[in-house]
Amino acid sequence: MKAVLFIFLNSKVDAKIIRSSSHDPWYNLALEETLLNQVQEKQIILYLWQNENTVVIGRNQNAWKECRCKQLEDEGGKLARRLSGGGAVFHDLGNLNFTFIMDKKLYDLERQLVVILQAIKRLGVDAEFSGRNDLVVHGKKFSGNAFYYRTDKMYHHGTLLVNSNLTKLTRYLQVSREKIVSKGIDSVEARVVNLSNLNANITIKSMMECLKESFLNHYGGTWRQAKEFNAPLDIESLYGKYASWEWRYGETPEFNICYCRRFVWGEIEIRLRVENGYIASVKVYSDAMEVDLIYSLAEFLERLPFKKEKILSAVSSIPVTKGKQYFIRDLRIWLDTKLE
Incomplete structure (x- = not known):
């Protein structure tokens, strides 16, 4: 009943x-x-x-x-x-x-x-x-x-x-x-x-x-x-x-969110525009030397649902050369504490 x-x-x-x-x-x-x-x-x-x-x-x-x-x-x-x-x-x-x-x-x-x-x-x-x-x-x-x-x-x-x-x-x-x-x-x-x-x-x-x-x-x-x-x-x-x-979540009105953090390897700022619960656009600003990884981060995040597990999975899937794994590791640890 x-x-x-x-x-x-x-x-x-x-x-x-x-x-x-x-x-x-x-x-x-x-x-x-x-x-x-x-x-x-x-x-x-x-x-x-x-x-x-x-x-x-x-x-x-x-x-x-x-x-x-x-x-x-x-x-x-x-x-x-x-x-x-x-x-x-x-x-x-x-x-x-x-x-x-x-x-x-x-x-x-x-x-x-x-x-x-x-x-x-x-x-x-x-x-x-x-x-x-x-x-x-x-x-x-x-x-x-x-x-x-x-x-x-x-x-x-x-x-x-x-x-x-x-x-x-x-x-x-x-x-x-x-x-x-x-x-x-x-x-x-x-x-x-x-x-x-x-x-x-x-x-x-x-x-x-x-x-x-x-x-x-x-x-x-x-x-x-x-x-x-x-x-x-x-x-x-x-x-x-x-x-x-x-x-x-998907019915959420459009909004913008910004994450910013300084690491040993440099400062990074990630700006997301979210529409209907999906990441519509990504802007990444950084003074880090890993230019290709910064571009890849924006590319891998765009069009994802704004879900913590999806974002962390996308970050983990970014290909990195030997010796650059710290970049992905630091991003994952940081975003894991910031994302809902």
Whole structure:
């Protein structure tokens, strides 16, 4: 079972609540898009979901700039890219995600936010909506919101920090030390707070129950039943999209990155222009005597996917004459510490 469907009776609109039982971000985002594809006229769905150890970036963000991708993946985490805009967020099982998926004619941001705010008020926390799509308490952010529109349907989704690991949030979302100039959208640093720090009795379970009741109160009707929800078969192709390197990294907007280092044999500066996750052009500047190797480095890197293992493999494959192996060795050791 991947999700549970809660059905209303006598609702003024066709209102449903669907809770995902999966903690896989690629599945949950695929299900979110599947529900959007299938939402009907006069229908609104509240979709509740959680991801485990995940960084989710906005549609137009630079994956390498927003996230320490290698560290995240080395520690068993996943990188995901969503359809909506906005900044990068960290998800774990101390965070609850909500999505209002609806017929566009039913879109009412104030009403949707009241559903969230009144649920939180039931738990003893008086929160408010800030000017940048955030929910805050005394200026501290516990929820960010983002939006995605189509011609006749849309969704509004957000996070709720209940008891999230803020240490991991800080570690994974730190911007790379490398100097990156990107055409993507940067995340805005914000002070955040867990709701459980404001009221120790707030849990994911209590938050979920209050959201259900608040949604029911605002959209009318009574509970009819809860049953297993079987996602349509087309979710498999969407899962493949969200899990793919091409979507998570290849959709990164064009950006430039520069690596520079002085070695015993000379200084080297490598400038890369990356488009759609691939190295589109390479410029190498150096005062080293190994002119042919400098030219070869640029030639071997161009058109590669911007992946650490691919780049290191390409560097290792550069042919060198006897006595020049130190050049390749030093480059590999250096780039191994710099590439995500």
